[in-house]
Amino acid sequence: MNTTQGILLGSAAFALVVGAIYWFVSYESAGALMLLTMAVGLALAAAYLALLRRRASLAADQRDVRPSDARDEAVGVFASHSVWPPVLALGCAVGLTGLIYGWWLAVLGAAGVTAALVGLVRDDRAARSR
Amino acid sequence: MSTAAALPVPGPRVGLLGWLTTTNHKHIGILYMTTTLGFFALAGIMALLIRADLTVPNHPIVGRQTYAELFTLHGTGMIFLVIAPFGLGLANYILPLQIGAPDMAYPRLNALSYWLFLLGGLVVMSGLLTRDGAAAAGWVAYAPLSTTGSPGAGMDLWIVGVLMVSASSIMTAINLIATTVLYRAPGMIMWRIPVFCWDMVVTSLIILMAFPPLAATLAMLLIDRRLGGHAFDPSQGGSAVVYQHLFWFFGHPEVYVMVLPYFGMITEIIPVFSRKPVFGYTAFVLTTLAIAGLSMAVWAHHMFTTGAVVNPFFSAMSLLIAVPTGIKYVNWIGTMWRGAIVFPTAMLFAVGFLLNFLIGGVTGVMIASPPIDFWAEDTYFIVAHMHYVLGGGSLFALFAAVYYWFPKITGVMLRERWGRLQFWLVFVGFNATFWPMHLLGLWGMQRRVVTYPDLPGWHAMNLIASLGSAVLGLGVLVFLWNLWVSLRDRVPAGPDPWGGYTLEWATTSPPPEFNFETLPPIHSERPVFDLRRSRNAP
Numbered sequence: 076m077n078t079t080q081g082i083l084l085g086s087a088a089f090a091l092v093v094g095a096i097y098w099f100v101s102y103e104s105a106g107a108l109m110l111l112t113m114a115v116g117l118a119l120a121a122a123y124l125a126l127l128r129r130r131a132s133l134a135a136d137q138r139d140v141r142p143s144d145a146r147d148e149a150v151g152v153f154a155s156h157s158v159w160p161p162v163l164a165l166g167c168a169v170g171l172t173g174l175i176y177g178w179w180l181a182v183l184g185a186a187g188v189t190a191a192l193v194g195l196v197r198d199d200r201a202a203r204s205r
Numbered sequence: 206m207s208t209a210a211a212l213p214v215p216g217p218r219v220g221l222l223g224w225l226t227t228t229n230h231k232h233i234g235i236l237y238m239t240t241t242l243g244f245f246a247l248a249g250i251m252a253l254l255i256r257a258d259l260t261v262p263n264h265p266i267v268g269r270q271t272y273a274e275l276f277t278l279h280g281t282g283m284i285f286l287v288i289a290p291f292g293l294g295l296a297n298y299i300l301p302l303q304i305g306a307p308d309m310a311y312p313r314l315n316a317l318s319y320w321l322f323l324l325g326g327l328v329v330m331s332g333l334l335t336r337d338g339a340a341a342a343g344w345v346a347y348a349p350l351s352t353t354g355s356p357g358a359g360m361d362l363w364i365v366g367v368l369m370v371s372a373s374s375i376m377t378a379i380n381l382i383a384t385t386v387l388y389r390a391p392g393m394i395m396w397r398i399p400v401f402c403w404d405m406v407v408t409s410l411i412i413l414m415a416f417p418p419l420a421a422t423l424a425m426l427l428i429d430r431r432l433g434g435h436a437f438d439p440s441q442g443g444s445a446v447v448y449q450h451l452f453w454f455f456g457h458p459e460v461y462v463m464v465l466p467y468f469g470m471i472t473e474i475i476p477v478f479s480r481k482p483v484f485g486y487t488a489f490v491l492t493t494l495a496i497a498g499l500s501m502a503v504w505a506h507h508m509f510t511t512g513a514v515v516n517p518f519f520s521a522m523s524l525l526i527a528v529p530t531g532i533k534y535v536n537w538i539g540t541m542w543r544g545a546i547v548f549p550t551a552m553l554f555a556v557g558f559l560l561n562f563l564i565g566g567v568t569g570v571m572i573a574s575p576p577i578d579f580w581a582e583d584t585y586f587i588v589a590h591m592h593y594v595l596g597g598g599s600l601f602a603l604f605a606a607v608y609y610w611f612p613k614i615t616g617v618m619l620r621e622r623w624g625r626l627q628f629w630l631v632f633v634g635f636n637a638t639f640w641p642m643h644l645l646g647l648w649g650m651q652r653r654v655v656t657y658p659d660l661p662g663w664h665a666m667n668l669i670a671s672l673g674s675a676v677l678g679l680g681v682l683v684f685l686w687n688l689w690v691s692l693r694d695r696v697p698a699g700p701d702p703w704g705g706y707t708l709e710w711a712t713t714s715p716p717p718e719f720n721f722e723t724l725p726p727i728h729s730e731r732p733v734f735d736l737r738r739s740r741n742a743p
Contacts, residue, residue: 078394078395078396079395082494085494086410086494086497086498090501093498093501093502093522096518097515097518100515100517100518101515101518103450103515105451106450106454106505109418109450109451109454110501113414116413116414124386133389134391134392135391135392135393136394136395137392137394138392138394139392140391140392141391141727142390142391142392142724142725142727143726145391150306150307150388151307151388153228154312155229155718156223156226157226157228157312157313157316158225160313160316160317160319161225161226161320163320164317164320164321164324165324167321167324167369168321168325168328168369171328171365172362172365174361174365174427175358175361175365175431176358199313
């Protein structure tokens, strides 16, 4: 188990213990449920990391690896620019204010969100093909 | 030295279109920080109007509704649009540099986070332009004040705007965690990442635990208001107390979202200007984790006076949180102890943070005790406490961080003379504004009142607070002037003007598009310090 998994599992155990204590001193369901959800969420994240770790190991997790060992190795693909994130955010803003000022705005916002999502997927495919 | 290449996807580099479409972490960091500066100015002007209103007893200068809108938007602005997002914005810029990464893990998600934050903030503030005015239910928006008590569209815009900002924070948190876990430089194991990065990872974990309940609460609130829901309406089987549970399950961890990044910032600054490594790195990290865990279990200490929560449980948990926070003071003082301390403006603000946050921490311990909280609840004592934590603490660390990292971000130095003047104006102005509020609170002055009776001492203390706020405002103007002068008459900073310890000081100022041409070997959380020492070794 690496440090990240340890932190997630430790936090999950903490939430579980505190949630149990809280339940038995209060019998208040909202807070107890939130602490239980927190424990489950953290445990799920730890389990996911454990699955990832079985498939790949990171040079960053190895104490004695030097940056020179990764010379000329590609770290990843990073987009420099994309017009779609601001379009998506604008679509969300317009769509949500549609709940206040009228459904026509919500439809307009949904159209913006849809266009932006399609654009993002196309961006991503184009970047990977390069 | 070695290289690790990133594969960039090209696009427009300069101009308005470049900034609108950028996904580079450094550009997004700059956008975040300048946007928070704009919201800071707006929320600060509202604070000055509040203080002007309270200067003289029985003579309000604004109406009750306007006053309620002012304190609502001031609190919302400072909490959701300034202090928390500035930490995320600085992390956007600095964290990938400190771990030797070329960018954030998900650049387009990062851009989306920023635009949601900006537009969310504008939606919140746009309530001022509506016929019935902006939201006026306080930054906590308790039901039923925020449901049946606020029929205007301003409240709806507040809900939608804060919902967007919370979604933005969740996305940024995912990005920061993924970047730190996946994109650290070879050899930088988790126990070698800088303290600021640890604080941002833990802050991100808190966001992932605390913000979804906020988003759900706001969605329910909007459904109650617009779609005929009754989640928080007791007359229809709902519960206003459940709103408080849900809100504070977010609200108290949010305090640490606003504080932990700033702990990280000054823990980068103090060692550099004490010319020593940080004292107790492991203890610092473990106490950060302890604070995060405990922060999730203290939410109902904001609800002591409702009579609907188990006060001893929440009191005990709240008192416990002082222990890891106290250990951090041991870290900071131990780092400075017998160090060759120098006091540029960044260090002055870091020391100012230590002094002010201590006062906020001590009053926090006091009101963690229900008998004292029953006395102080909804008085100016609480206002003083929270401002010493978030203003005297986070805001001072924010200025420290700006003075420390501005040369890295822009390539030019801020003027030290103006910086020192700003520090003293802000320090004196801040304490003159908020210290009297402790006394006013203990004397019984309620918070969120548009005016007050002329009882013994009340006028004098309010006058001092209002004059102090003017001095504080002057300090902020000096800061803006310093930014302007320093960017106009540029004094080049060079790659490492402070003799820094962490990886951002191993590259140029400002860094190239993908940050590093080469990386030094990494044997600790301070690789540049190690490199400098190995070069100086005989």
